[in-house]
Amino acid sequence: MQNAKIHKNHFYVSAPLKNGIGRYVCQLQRVTLKFCKTRGDSKGIRDFIESYLVDYAKSNPGVVVYLKPRRHRPAMLTMEFLNGERHELSCCQFDGFTVGQFLNLYTKCSGRQESRLINVQYTNHPSIQGPWTPWTNRNPEMAVADLIHDKKWREMYNKAPSATEMVLEMFKQQQISNQIQIEEKQAE
Amino acid sequence: MNIVRNLSKKSSSCLDHLRGGQFVSLPSRFGIATTIRENSSNAAGPKLQVHEPVESKEKTALNETLRKINSKLAANAEGRLFAIIHVCGKQFRVTPEDLIAIEGHWAPDAGERIRLEKVLLLGSRDFTVVGKPLLPQELVSVEATVVEKSLSHTRIHFKKIPRGNYNRTHLHREPLTILRINYIKINEQLVSSKASE
Numbered sequence: 001m002q003n004a005k006i007h008k009n010h011f012y013v014s015a016p017l018k019n020g021i022g023r024y025v026c027q028l029q030r031v032t033l034k035f036c037k038t039r040g041d042s043k044g045i046r047d048f049i050e051s052y053l054v055d056y057a058k059s060n061p062g063v064v065v066y067l068k069p070r071r072h073r074p075a076m077l078t079m080e081f082l083n084g085e086r087h088e089l090s091c092c093q094f095d096g097f098t099v100g101q102f103l104n105l106y107t108k109c110s111g112r113q114e115s116r117l118i119n120v121q122y123t124n125h126p127s128i129q130g131p132w133t134p135w136t137n138r139n140p141e142m143a144v145a146d147l148i149h150d151k152k153w154r155e156m157y158n159k160a161p162s163a164t165e166m167v168l169e170m171f172k173q174q175q176i177s178n179q180i181q182i183e184e185k186q187a188e
Numbered sequence: 189m190n191i192v193r194n195l196s197k198k199s200s201s202c203l204d205h206l207r208g209g210q211f212v213s214l215p216s217r218f219g220i221a222t223t224i225r226e227n228s229s230n231a232a233g234p235k236l237q238v239h240e241p242v243e244s245k246e247k248t249a250l251n252e253t254l255r256k257i258n259s260k261l262a263a264n265a266e267g268r269l270f271a272i273i274h275v276c277g278k279q280f281r282v283t284p285e286d287l288i289a290i291e292g293h294w295a296p297d298a299g300e301r302i303r304l305e306k307v308l309l310l311g312s313r314d315f316t317v318v319g320k321p322l323l324p325q326e327l328v329s330v331e332a333t334v335v336e337k338s339l340s341h342t343r344i345h346f347k348k349i350p351r352g353n354y355n356r357t358h359l360h361r362e363p364l365t366i367l368r369i370n371y372i373k374i375n376e377q378l379v380s381s382k383a384s385e
Contacts, residue, residue: 013287013366020333020368021285024299027336108298108337110366116341117364121280122287128270128313 009115013122016083016110026062027110030080031103034068042075047096048103056100060107077102081111257315261374266312269372271330274306274322282330282369290365291340298337301370304330310374329373336366 019025033049035042049067057065077089077099087106091099135142147153148162161169260266270283276290296302307328310317317323339361348355 013289015287015335015366015368020335020370024333024335026299105337105339110336110338112338114339114341117289117291120278120289120291121282123281123283124285125268125270125283128268128283129311129316 009113010118011112011115012118013120014112016112019110025082026060026107027082028060028063028079028107029082030064030066031106032066032068032076032078032080034070034073034076034078036071036073036075037069039072039074041092044094044096045075045077045091045099048099051096052100056103063107077106079106079111081109083111085111085113087111253315260312260314266314266374269310269312269374271307271311271328271372272309273304273330274308275304275367279308282372284369284371286369287335288332288367288369290367291362293363294365296334296365298334300334302332302334302367304332310372326375329371329375331370332367333370334365335368336364338364338366340364 016027017025019027033045033053035045035049037046053065057063075091075094077091079087079089081087089102089106091102094102130136145153147157154162257266268283270281272279272281275288276292276294278290280286280288282288305325307323307330308319308321310323310328317327340363342359342361345358345360346355347358
């Protein structure tokens with residue numbers, strides 16, 4: 001079994017017809033329950049019809065429910081959605097409770113085919129404050145600042161003496177020591 | 189190279205409002221300490237006065253920042269807000285009309301409108317309010333609608349013991365909830381009479 005064989009579809013998080021921006025709209029429109037009155041494996045769906053179906057139809061007034069008794073045919077749930085998709089579920093040998101659970105599940109679905117999520121989030125506004133750069137919230141003078149020679153910036157960002165300054169300092173020290181030596185010689 | 193170009197563009201066009209941002213602490217009446225960062229403050233670095241004690245300097249900076257934010261809020265000029273919310277063990281950066289998917293079992297039902305209470309950060313174009321770690325509930329409200337409760341794609345759980353003559357393939361689908369963010373609101377003015385004192 002290969003992943004590629006199973007996951008043909010993949011999708012970004014989406015909701016049909018901008019669902020949820022105003023009110024929530026149930027996407028399931030039509031349910032058809034096909035079953036046999038005699039077959040043993042239709043027992044579960046018959047139980048469901050007997051005990052739960054009226055409650056389901058009452059609590060979901062937006063969903064149309066059809067019953068199709070068919071002699072010696074397997075039990076089947078067919079769901080039709082607002083986006084035009086049609087899902088079929090074989091419910092042979094299901095018990096009544098399981099049929100109800102699947103029906104509840106499909107009532108809350110959007111009708112999208114089984115597909116793999118690419119990302120857990122979708123946005124039309126990927127950035128509000130703009131992309132971050134190293135200069136975000138920095139003083140714009142920094143852009144043209146001469147950090148090495150300008151004394152103002154040197155003091156702020158680079159307190160260690162520069163190489164030039166160190167050489168100058170060394171030269172100054174040398175001058176002083178030379179001067180001292182000369183003075184000592186003259187004194188002798 | 190791109191960055192350099194970007195920088196030079198910014199420095200020429202936005203010289204006036206791109207200045208050093210401030211971080212100020214707001215341990216005010218909200219109970220939880222909150223940090224407010226203003227992106228376009230006009231306090232350039234070296235101009236701070238030396239004589240004032242640090243605390244009052246921070247306080248004035250805070251008040252100035254809050255005043256600016258409040259004037260934006262009062263004029264409804266804060267623009268599109270975004271928030272970082274914590275849902276079901278994950279953090280999302282959301283803005284109104286976003287969709288987020290939550291994998292795994294989660295109680296809210298389809299069509300329900302819920303308020304996401306764990307808000308870590310709130311931002312707009314010009315300012316950011318950072319919680320430590322959460323923002324107080326009465327300050328920000330983020331509401332969302334549960335748009336869909338379905339199942340993920342079929343996942344394969346394959347077990348095998350090498351040389352053990354044993355392998356099992358299990359298929360499972362996890363519950364998947366899709367949320368639509370309806371709005372993000374700042375509920376009250378940031379500055380109260382207490383905070384501005």
